Amino acid sequence: MDQAESLRKRMEERFAGAPAVYRNKAKTLAVVSGKGGVGKSNISLNTALALSDKGKKVLVIDLDVGMGNIDILIGRQALYTVVDVLNHKMPIHRALSTGPKGIRYISGGTGLNTMFELNRDKWAFFLKELSTVLNDFDLVVFDMGAGLSKDQLPFALSADEILVVTTPEPTSIMDAYSAIKHLTLNGRELRLKVIVNRCINQKDGISAFLRLSNTVNAFLQQKLEYAGPIPEDPLVSKAVVEQQPFLIRHPRSKLSSAVYLLADSLLESRTVKTEGNRSFIDKLSSFFRRGNAT
Numbered sequence: 168m169d170q171a172e173s174l175r176k177r178m179e180e181r182f183a184g185a186p187a188v189y190r191n192k193a194k195t196l197a198v199v200s201g202k203g204g205v206g207k208s209n210i211s212l213n214t215a216l217a218l219s220d221k222g223k224k225v226l227v228i229d230l231d232v233g234m235g236n237i238d239i240l241i242g243r244q245a246l247y248t249v250v251d252v253l254n255h256k257m258p259i260h261r262a263l264s265t266g267p268k269g270i271r272y273i274s275g276g277t278g279l280n281t282m283f284e285l286n287r288d289k290w291a292f293f294l295k296e297l298s299t300v301l302n303d304f305d306l307v308v309f310d311m312g313a314g315l316s317k318d319q320l321p322f323a324l325s326a327d328e329i330l331v332v333t334t335p336e337p338t339s340i341m342d343a344y345s346a347i348k349h350l351t352l353n354g355r356e357l358r359l360k361v362i363v364n365r366c367i368n369q370k371d372g373i374s375a376f377l378r379l380s381n382t383v384n385a386f387l388q389q390k391l392e393y394a395g396p397i398p399e400d401p402l403v404s405k406a407v408v409e410q411q412p413f414l415i416r417h418p419r420s421k422l423s424s425a426v427y428l429l430a431d432s433l434l435e436s437r438t439v440k441t442e443g444n445r446s447f448i449d450k451l452s453s454f455f456r457r458g459n460a461t
């Protein structure tokens with residue numbers, strides 16, 4: 168039994184009876200990394216703000232349950248968290264908070280050891296709620312924790328696009344490779360884009376991307392797309408300390424320009440949802456149903 172099959176089997180045993188096939192409007196993006204602390208949360212949040220500036224309705228879901236920090240980066244205390252929806256069956260609309268530029272977000276919260284331990288009833292509720300909310304937004308960004316826990320893996324594998332964040336450091340590139348290997352071993356037809364954060368110059372980003380994509384092509388036969396570089400900039404940690412996103416405080420900085428470019432590239436790449444291209448919830452549900460390949 169391969170890893171994907173055993174993952175599906177384990178989830179299926181726990182949560183048999185998942186909802187029927189769903190079609191959702193929102194494009195789903197999972198922001199992942201191998202190494203932690205490479206900038207996923209700052210990129211998720213500021214890209215969401217840039218997309219909102221471009222007239223899109225954006226939702227950020229902090230799936231770094233227990234360690235989430237989207238609300239800290241925004242400087243607002245969320246009333247409810249994803250744990251309220253997952254564990255206490257709170258309707259998802261109640262758990263949404265409003266951030267700057269009208270973005271909505273659900274913070275990570277604490278008090279949930281593992282989503283894997285949730286019973287089938289709670290999972291079915293969560294999938295139904297998620298499906299509803301996916302129709303209300305143009306884009307939904309899932310900010311993941313460092314590495315990819317078994318809780319987070321199905322979300323990443325189900326997303327329309329997976330944004331892998333790395334820095335130019337060889338250690339970070341190697342960890343990104345490991346994360347991509349984990350994803351490709353467990354999923355099929357993945358659309359993977361690479362963001363190289365903390366670049367000193369453009370060349371930094373391109374050479375890090377080529378290094379990663381050549382290795383991934385050679386050993387995993389998986390295509391990677393380059394989503395672009397984000398510069399190294401002290402404005403990021405300043406924004407974190409001030410608890411105000413850099414895109415709000417310094418919209419005309421090189422840093423923010425790079426994020427606006429990233430937002431453009433995400434909007435350009437259309438994910439056509441056809442019969443053969445199953446929706447996010449449909450794929451996520453398939454982790455609960457026997458015989459449905461991811």
Ligand SMILES: Nc1ncnc2c1ncn2[C@@H]1O[C@H](COP(=O)(O)OP(=O)(O)OP(=O)(O)O)[C@@H](O)[C@H]1O
Pocket residue numbers: 200202203204205206207208209210231311312313364365366397398399400401402403404407
């Ligand atoms: N472009 C950048 N320039 C300078 N510093 C940066 C940049 N991006 C991130 N950092 C630094 O890295 C820190 C971690 O960023 P962030 O919290 O977004 O990473 P993360 O990948 O979400 O971390 P975790 O894996 O813990 O969730 C920031 O607080 C900041 O100090």
Ligand SMILES: [Mg+2]
Pocket residue numbers: 207208209231236310311312
């Ligand atoms: Mg984070």
